Amino acid sequence: MTTASTPKGERRRQALVEAAAELLVEGGFEAVRHRAVAERAGLPLASTTYYFESLDELVGAALEFHGRSELARGRAVLAELTEAPRGVDRLVELVLDQLLGPAGDNDAEAVLLRYERLVATGRRPYLRPLMLDLGAELRQLLLDTCARAGAELDAKRLEQLIALVDGAVVNALIEVDPHPRAAARRMLRELLGQSR
Known part of the structure; x- marks a missing residue:
């Protein structure tokens, strides 16, 4: 993965992760493709390979983001x-x-x-x-x-x-x-x- 060391790079990488997570939830693993993720994030197609070495790495980041978001939601419910x-x-x-x-x-x-x-x-x-x-x-x-x-x-x-x-x-x-x-x-x- 290319490091996203600037604030703009971090925002772009995060946008790709969130877009991939949305696609994963909506359509499963087969829905997470470079082009679909870039389009959902509103970024150039090349950004998916700039910030992630492989589609597997992007899928892993998306799954982790989604899983951690669900856990955070569950912890918030418990805290309430x-x-x-x-x-x-x-x-x-x-x-x-x-x-x-x-x-x-x-x-x-x-x-x-x-x-x-x-x-x-x-x-x-x-x-x-x-x-x-x-x-x-x-x-x-x-x-x-x-x-x-x-x-x-x-x-x-x-x-x-x-x-x-x-x-x-x-x-x-x-x-x-x-x-x-x-x-x-x-x-x-x-x-x-x-x-x-």
């Missing part, structure tokens, strides 16, 4: 909880927001793209260390969220919770009219209701 959430339903929604992202109008498509990204990183070994780091931070955030709500979980129980959500989501995504958040919500209510 001045008192423990009341009831299992509120805790379930907090956990789902951490694992699936905030609920939105096109929830099933957003969740599908999220899981496609997770699975696709398995074919990109250069992303594994980053995904392990982000995953460890997410797990700590989930433990903190559950503790704040009075549902103390150990590492084993947390892995069960994540596996439960992942399984419910994947099964729901194959339905004709998928509602992955609703499927995961049903499973989590039972699991978290027992933890309190």
